[in-house]
Amino acid sequence: MNEQQIVEMFMSYIQNERNYSENTRLAYHDDILDFQTFLNQQHILNYQDVDYLSIRLYLTELKRENYSRSSISRKISSLRSFYNFMLREEIVENNPFTSVSHAKNHLRLPKFFYNEEMEALFQVVYEDDEALTVRDRAILELLYGTGIRVSESADIRVGDIEQTYQAILIRGKGNKERYVPFGSFLEDAMATYFTKSRHMLMAKYQKNHDFLLINHYGDPLTPRGIRYILTKIIEKAALTRKIHPHMLRHTFATDLLNNGADMRTVQELLGHASLSSTQIYTHVTKEHLKATYAKHHPRA
Template sequence: MDDQVQDFLHYLIVERSLSKNTLDAYRRDLAQYTHHLTEKESLTSLKDVRRVHIVNYLYELKDNGRASTTIARNIASIRSFHQFLLREKETDQDPSVHIETPKAERKLPKILSTSEVEQLLEAPDYSTPFGKRDRAMLEVLYATGLRVSELVDLNMEDIHLTMGFIRTIGKGNKERIVPLGRMARDALQLYLDEGRSALLKRKKSEALFLNHHGERLSRQGFWKILKKLALHSNIVKPLTPHTLRHSFATHLLENGADLRAVQELLGHADISTTQIYTHVTKARLKDIYSTYHPRA
């Protein structure tokens, strides 16, 4: 089974050009799935997999407290895998064909208020190279709505400060050009002038944002930085690397931005994904009404 999983992952790399994060998700999902088939179902060949085996695995995920979104992602991974095996004539049937995907709960994204964003942006100590880097990263995230993976993947050639935009490669290997506001440009320029060279330590790197080794900062590295800055800024709300992206979209819509424009800026393939932010703005309006209207 391991060889067939590797063949499938190779297909995803060559034919589908999926991102590293998506490939890692497929790899984890299928490793857990094939482990279940061999250990719990005592199967030795993928030709013997039937619908009941997949259903048993999904019930196991549910019993372990996995969210409906996680189960839905696993179903998608399993279905793609079995379709690949059928096309490659490794099996003669697709046991996943009638598996139903659970409806995902649409949870409203957590966002920061504009004052909380200001608190966070002021948290880095930008008298130091690391502080200049951290301030630049936060400013860029809030100014552009980039995903954190897109942020840490930025190279020097992707930044066009004079023209005021950033070039990024998003999901599905799609390129998009995102405008860069004045304050983000100023923070980036300060980092490039006084911070990056100190972090580079005479090394060579095309990466824009560097760690203390002078190498490209990782997503995990950014997450640790964000948690530290959240403590310094006294923000009590749960804060994740996606919070600034959510805040970017919500604040744009609250100030009258067109939904289609926000979709383009975020790099969403489907506008229904962007529409979740309209629910956030309505929820906030209701909270404001309840708090401030004298007869609410």
């Protein structure tokens, strides 16, 4: 079995057994091919001959080429997974990447909207009952009320909404499905959206599809279109600091934790495969507590 066949086996594995997204599979493939190019340059004939010293030489080469810390860490992670697969398939006898680590960049805390900023955003979408304003209201209530990704919201069909149980079926990364509950604010916003916006626009332009969110012509909204709408809402609210629509998801998680939700529940709601992805929000809540203490305690 040659190197190309081994890589093809691994790509099939992460697609069919691990159900990784297309972008993730491409990243893995590129990382492995980059490493293969390095091995060829070093006249290392097969994966079994790779040892700790050759890996250190590879990392030195990556640094010389000015790869960022996060990029190098991702390559190490990709190659460690690749070698674990080969170890499982008995192609190699050990995984030389097991003992290799690389420091990532300093932790960047997710940014979120403060309460007064969220109030300013909602004021924009509740100022009238025009068709597009009602649509924008539904989008804002949906993203803040469920914490789903913009890309996930664009994929929602009308049939995915379970009115009886007040939950929405969400298709997340890697085509993994989860149900996310919603509250009365989103329920009311959706009811108004259907009667005063979606039905009217689709009838006007004679459109017939099952996607929940639509543009002003009645066609399904793309993730890019939703981000554009959110950006316009943010601009209209006259928020001054640099902000991004994905901050709604960060705000959802931060508000839950600040109000007593447990980490596992937040992980499930966000659709994180690993708890470590969710734990970054504990740093945000700790910073929030520290700032509140410093502001209000007389001995701070």
